[in-house]
Amino acid sequence: MRYSKTFLVLLCAAAEARAQxxxxxxxxMLRDFGxxxxxxxxxxxxxxxxxxxxxxxxxxxxxxxxxxxxxRADKIRYNEKTGAAxxxxxxxxxxxxxxxxxxxxxxxxTKEQTASxxxxxxxxxxxxxxxxxxxxxxxxDGPGGGAKSKTYEITNARLSTCTNETHRFHYELRVSxxxxxxxxxxxxxxxTPYLFGVPFFWLPYYWRDLNRGYGFRFEPGYRSSWGPxxxxxxxxxxxxxxxxxxxxxxxxxxxxxxKRGFAFGERLQWxxxxxxxxxxxxxxxxxxxxxxxxxxxxxxxxxxxxxWNITPADKFLLQGLYVSDExxxxxxxxxxxxxxxxxxxxVSYTHHAGGYGYGVLGRVxxxxxxxxxxxxxxxxxxxxxxxxxxxxxxxxxxxxxxWLQRRFDKRYTPLPDDYSAFRADSLTxxxxxxKVGFLNLVPRAGYRATIYDRTLEKLVTTHTETVVSTNLxxxxxxxxxxxxxxxxxxxxxxxxSVFEIGSEISFKAYGFWQDNGGNIWRxxxxxxxxxxxxxxxxxxPAKLYQFDDIDxxxxxDNLRLGARNRWQVKPPHEGATxxxxxxxxxxxxxxxxxxxxxxxxxxxxxxxRFRPNSWLRADFDARYNFDADEIDRAAxxxxxxxxxxxxxxxxxxxxxxxxxxxxxxxxxxNRWSVxxxxxxxxxxxxxxxxxxxxxxxxxxIAFRLYAGVKPGYANAAGFKEDDDYRFSLLVWLTDFVPDxxxxxx
Numbered sequence: 081m082r083y084s085k086t087f088l089v090l091l092c093a094a095a096e097a098r099a100q101x102x103x104x105x106x107x108x109m110l111r112d113f114g115x116x117x118x119x120x121x122x123x124x125x126x127x128x129x130x131x132x133x134x135x136x137x138x139x140x141x142x143x144x145x146x147x148x149x150x151x152r153a154d155k156i157r158y159n160e161k162t163g164a165a166x167x168x169x170x171x172x173x174x175x176x177x178x179x180x181x182x183x184x185x186x187x188x189x190t191k192e193q194t195a196s197x198x199x200x201x202x203x204x205x206x207x208x209x210x211x212x213x214x215x216x217x218x219x220x221d222g223p224g225g226g227a228k229s230k231t232y233e234i235t236n237a238r239l240s241t242c243t244n245e246t247h248r249f250h251y252e253l254r255v256s257x258x259x260x261x262x263x264x265x266x267x268x269x270x271x272t273p274y275l276f277g278v279p280f281f282w283l284p285y286y287w288r289d290l291n292r293g294y295g296f297r298f299e300p301g302y303r304s305s306w307g308p309x310x311x312x313x314x315x316x317x318x319x320x321x322x323x324x325x326x327x328x329x330x331x332x333x334x335x336x337x338x339k340r341g342f343a344f345g346e347r348l349q350w351x352x353x354x355x356x357x358x359x360x361x362x363x364x365x366x367x368x369x370x371x372x373x374x375x376x377x378x379x380x381x382x383x384x385x386x387x388w389n390i391t392p393a394d395k396f397l398l399q400g401l402y403v404s405d406e407x408x409x410x411x412x413x414x415x416x417x418x419x420x421x422x423x424x425x426x427v428s429y430t431h432h433a434g435g436y437g438y439g440v441l442g443r444v445x446x447x448x449x450x451x452x453x454x455x456x457x458x459x460x461x462x463x464x465x466x467x468x469x470x471x472x473x474x475x476x477x478x479x480x481x482x483w484l485q486r487r488f489d490k491r492y493t494p495l496p497d498d499y500s501a502f503r504a505d506s507l508t509x510x511x512x513x514x515k516v517g518f519l520n521l522v523p524r525a526g527y528r529a530t531i532y533d534r535t536l537e538k539l540v541t542t543h544t545e546t547v548v549s550t551n552l553x554x555x556x557x558x559x560x561x562x563x564x565x566x567x568x569x570x571x572x573x574x575x576x577s578v579f580e581i582g583s584e585i586s587f588k589a590y591g592f593w594q595d596n597g598g599n600i601w602r603x604x605x606x607x608x609x610x611x612x613x614x615x616x617x618x619x620x621p622a623k624l625y626q627f628d629d630i631d632x633x634x635x636x637d638n639l640r641l642g643a644r645n646r647w648q649v650k651p652p653h654e655g656a657t658x659x660x661x662x663x664x665x666x667x668x669x670x671x672x673x674x675x676x677x678x679x680x681x682x683x684x685x686x687x688x689r690f691r692p693n694s695w696l697r698a699d700f701d702a703r704y705n706f707d708a709d710e711i712d713r714a715a716x717x718x719x720x721x722x723x724x725x726x727x728x729x730x731x732x733x734x735x736x737x738x739x740x741x742x743x744x745x746x747x748x749x750n751r752w753s754v755x756x757x758x759x760x761x762x763x764x765x766x767x768x769x770x771x772x773x774x775x776x777x778x779x780x781i782a783f784r785l786y787a788g789v790k791p792g793y794a795n796a797a798g799f800k801e802d803d804d805y806r807f808s809l810l811v812w813l814t815d816f817v818p819d820x821x822x823x824x825x
Contacts, residue, residue, distance in 0.1 A: 121145040122158065134161035142167075144188075148176030151188060163191030171197075177230075177262055179204040204232065204262050206290075206815035210246060211237035211258075232260040239268065241815045242780040250778050251275050251813075253286075264322060265289040292317065292327065297818055301786075301808030305411075307338030313345075325353040333363070341368040343412070358386030358398070363412070371407050372799040379404045381413065393433040400425045402446045422450050427457075435464040441482075451489045453627050458482025465511065472512055479506040484627045501625045502533040509580075520586045528578040530630065536623045537571045576619040578633055582612040598652035603645070608667075610640040635673070642667025642685075663689040679706045696720045710735055724748050728757075739763045751777045758788075767791050771806070777814060784810045784821070 122145075124138035135157055142156040144165060154169030165188045167173075173181040173188070173195070183197040195215060202209040211234045240252040256270035271283040288295055292315075299311040315331040333345035345363035350356075364380040386398040401423040403409060409417040425446050430439035442457035460480040467474050485500035509526035586608035593601050614636040624631045647662040668684040683705050690698040702714040712735035720727045726746045733739045744757030758770030771788020790804040812818050 119146075120158075120160075120163075122156075124156075134159050136160065150174045151186065153186075162189070164189050177204075179262060200234075202232070202234075204260060206241045207260065207266075208240050208242065208246075209234060209237050209258065209260075211235065230262065232258070232262075234258040234260070239266075240780065241813055244779045249274070249277075250781050254279075263290060289317065292320075292329065293816065293819060294329070299808055299810055301806065303337075303806040304802065304804045306340055309335065309337040311335045318348075325351075327351045339369050341366045355389040356387070358384070358388075360384045365408075365412065371411065374405045374407055376404065379408050379411075381408055394429070394431050397426070397428045397430075399427075400446070406447075406449045422452070423447055435466050437462045445487050448487075448490045452487055454485040454487060456483045456485060458484070472514075474511050474513070475508065476511075477506065477508045479504075481505070484625075486625070486627060499625050501627075503530065503627070503630075505530040505630050518587050520588075521583065522585075523583040524581070526580045528576075528580070528633070530576040530578070531573065532576070532619075532624060533573040534625070535571055535574045535619060536625065537569050574619055576617050576624070578614060578617050580612065580614045580636075582610065584608060584610040600650045600652070602648045602650075602658075604648065606644040606646075608640075608642055608644070610642075612636060612638045612640075637671065637673040639670040639672055640667055641670065659691070660689075661691055663687075681706050683707075695722050705735075708735070737763065740768075753777070764793075766793055780814055782812055782814050786810070 122136075122138060122143070124142045125140040126138070128137040128139070130136070136159075138156045138158065140154065142153055144151045144156060144158065151165065151167055151171070151173045153167035153171040156165055156167045158165045166185070167188070168185040171181075171183050171186045173183075173186055180203045181195075181197060181200060182202070183200040186195060186197040188195045197215075198212065200209070200211050202211070209232075215233050235257055237255050237258045238246075238249075238252050239255060239258060240249045242249040242251065244250070252274050253268055254272045254274065255268040258266065258268050260266040265288060267285070267287040268283070269285055271286050272279050273281050273283070294315050294317060297311075297313045297315070300309070301311075302308050311333070312335065313331050313333040315329060317327070318330050319328045320326065327350065329349045331345075331347040331349070333343070333347070335343040335345070337343070343363065343365040345361065347359055347361040349359040351358075361383045362380070364378070367374075367377045367379050370377055370379065381404070382400070382402045384398065384400040386396070388396040390396055401420075402425075403423055409421075409423070423446065424443070426441065426443040428439060428441045431437060438459070438461040440457050440459045441455055443453070443455045445452040445454055458480055459482060461477070462479075463475070463477040465474040465476045481502075481504035483500065483502050485498065487498045488496045505528070507526060507528040509524055511522055511524040514521040514523070586606055588604060588606045591603040595601065614633070616635040617633065621632050621634050626632065643666060645662070645664045646660055648658050648660045650656055650658045665687040666685065669682050671678065671680055671682045674680055674682075683703050685703045686701065688698075688700040690700075697719050699717045700715070702711055704710070705712040711733070714731070714733040716729075716731045718727070718729040725748065726744075728742075728744045730742045731740070732742075739762035741760045741762070742757075743759075744755065746753060746755040753775040754772070755775075756772035759768040760766070761768055769788060769790045771786065773784050773786040775782060775784040777783075786806070786808045788806045790801075790806075792801050792803045794800050810818075810821065812821060
């Protein structure tokens with residue numbers, strides 16, 4: 081950011097004053113008045129005393145320090161009885177809060193903590209204030225009964241966050257009265273806003289906080305599926321307490337989309353320090369052009385979120401999300417839709433302390449057009465490995481119990497029947513780490529008991545059908561065809577027992593070398609083998625209701641062979657820490673008892689983390705499936721962030737499902753920024769989205785123009801979605817970045 085000459089002088093004044101004062105302590109006259117917090121320190125070249133009235137006149141390079149404030153001037157008169165001080169001649173007052181006052185003369189009372197000045201130029205972050213006169217009044221209660229804050233009362237002022245020359249402010253407020261509480265809020269009366277020197281409105285009163293982003297937000301634009309639109313909102317405080325860091329806010333939205341109509345939203349948000357926060361949002365659209373498959377024009381979303389850190393070890397989470405239809409999130413809350421394609425409603429409590437944790441999770445389905453496993457509720461307990469009485473034998477446990485229910489999407493044809501079951505599952509595992517020469521050996525054994533209150537019984541039904549037909553020669557032929565079908569019926573509960581044994585063996589080897597820059601490199605290689613054997617359970621997965629991976633456990637005879645490699649570096653300077661530049665783990669699973677037709681070598685995996693420096697990172701994971709002779713899963717992500725650019729490339733591949741590339745690049749040059757990016761699906765040869773923005777930053781105002789398009793495609797229902805073009809314009813003050821802007825600078 082480029083500053084004006086006058087502004088730079090102001091910013092440097094306090095630092096220069098303190099440096100000069102400290103340097104001159106041994107050369108200049110030093111006087112102290114009072115003790116403790118009331119101590120006033122004066123430095124000067126000359127002093128004149130009026131003992132009867134208590135006045136002392138200091139001349140030439142005078143500085144007064146009091147409670148973190150410093151007053152400098154050519155001449156200062158100070159009364160040690162009343163605490164009054166009068167400064168004139170190139171007066172600068174610097175505060176420990178970073179504020180700077182520059183004036184022709186300033187009256188200060190150190191005991192009453194007040195000040196007044198004429199022809200002032202003030203910097204109090206983030207504001208620049210020019211005024212004919214102003215005062216500092218004693219600390220008072222902040223808004224909402226919160227922390228006390230020093231208050232500036234100024235009349236006939238010009239207010240701006242711009243830092244260029246005062247006659248070239250890009251914007252400013254000219255006010256008859258200003259009340260400013262640094263780091264809290266400000267209010268103005270009789271305000272006229274100016275934009276590039278042109279007045280365009282008048283406000284009898286305006287208030288704004290400096291921390292919570294209260295006020296109006298507007299986003300005009302155009303979108304093919306919406307037409308011209310204007311998204312507008314106003315955020316206001318309902319109640320707050322700065323001292324206790326308690327806030328209760330409200331944000332009202334009124335949006336208009338030419339093709340879709342009006343929409344209204346209300347969001348209530350609450351927060352208490354760093355331990356509790358939450359919000360409730362209701363948004364309703366009177367959709368004049370609902371998408372294919374949505375019949376009702378009244379569309380809406382209700383969402384509730386709450387997080388509460390009850391103690392450092394206890395946490396409570398709540399989320400409730402209900403939408404009117406399956407297309408609502410995609411149409412109006414695109415970012416949320418990408419993060420959570422299916423609405424999720426849950427409540428959870430967790431406790432983590434030392435080597436164990438426990439909690440309760442409840443999950444329900446509110447919308448019937450999704451398939452979901454409900455947990456009504458499910459409790460769990462985890463015990464991390466802990467040694468048993470200095471025996472070198474460690475035990476760990478994972479236990480869960482709850483009522484589970486799978487509910488299917490109502491749109492299925494035919495619609496499967498929902499099913500439910502009570503399940504209690506507990507896995508206990510024992511291990512014993514051993515050191516045998518240079519080898520690390522960890523044998524283990526475990527038992528898993530799972531109780532179901534209902535299981536399934538497989539019934540095979542045979543059908544025989546006789547078909548009589550006449551061939552081309554007129555001969556009668558008879559065919560008998562026998563077919564079978566599997567049916568399942570519910571039966572009573574059961575106990576599934578799963579035993580497992582296994583062992584991991586590994587060792588580490590090191591290599592060192594030093595490069596030309598003096599950096600010491602270390603290569604750590606750790607080959608390992610991990611054997612696991614699970615005999616056939618007494619209840620096969622086919623006889624169980626399926627909810628998650630616990631119900632899929634079957635026979636397993638597996639050997640994992642792999643090697644971990646680490647390349648680490650330590651810079652030559654004193655106190656430098658070791659940094660890991662490359663990590664790679666490559667391993668394969670051998671199926672020692674394969675099914676007929678399956679291969680012993682089932683898959684090979686690789687995991688790589690590359691950190692060559694502080695601004696670049698790359699991650700790569702992949703799996704090659706030998707049964708299918710293909711890479712069936714891969715993920716690559718590349719992130720770079722420097723002063724002039726930011727880049728994020730991500731590629732995810734799933735065989736026969738998806739091959740998606742997501743990319744975003746932002747380039748910064750002087751006061752310009754340019755962004756471009758998009759998503760491309762190779763599986764369907766489809767550009768899902770492409771777009772970008774151009775941003776121009778002035779001294780204190782930023783403008784961003786966005787343009788993008790979602791090319792048309794045929795959705796799952798076979799309906800053709802049209803191309804969706806979008807353009808929008810955002811304008812904001814650089815010192816007050818709105819919530820919907822990702823500030824990349």
